[in-house]
Amino acid sequence: MRNHMVLMFLYAVATALFFALLWKDERRARIRTFVVIFCALFLGGIALGWVMYFAPYR
């Protein structure tokens, strides 16, 4: 549980599930919202990490 990637994955799954249930009422819309939020949080976080690699903050 100390792995940052695992924690980021768990956070993305729980948050995406929560907002998919909160914002949408239909099954298809919920699945779509879940996928969008999960990708934004998990894959977006990884992408942002790679972009920040080039930032001169060392």
Add this chain to the structure above:
Amino acid sequence: MNGRSIPAMLLALAVPGAGHFYLGRRNVAVAYFCIVVFMFAVGLSIDGDLYTPSTSGGGSLKMLASFASMGAGLLYVIAMALHVSGSVISATYEYGSTFTLTAGLMNLLLVLDCWDIANGRKDPPAQAEPDEADGTDA
């Protein structure tokens, strides 16, 4: 204002998902309970912090963090009673605090959602009834 809105909001504030359960949305209520408790438990298990107004020192950001933490309701009270607190020197302190803060903020959103549901502002999608589809009155 609907007579069920205040009890629903109080229940939702005390126990995640209890307000939705009270309002008849039992499936999502169980899901909300599991999600919020999971987030809170994971946060505490990896040394996340529980902010309190007394330790905030009057700082605005820490006061907001205290408000977010206390949003978890009884989970927050139980954790405080058990003296569960994170360690700032832990590698996952920030992650854990983010989990506990998010759990509290989620529960506050559920409280507001209960208000909307109780006052009819968030009805499920209308199902077409046979009489309406036929264009005839029952």
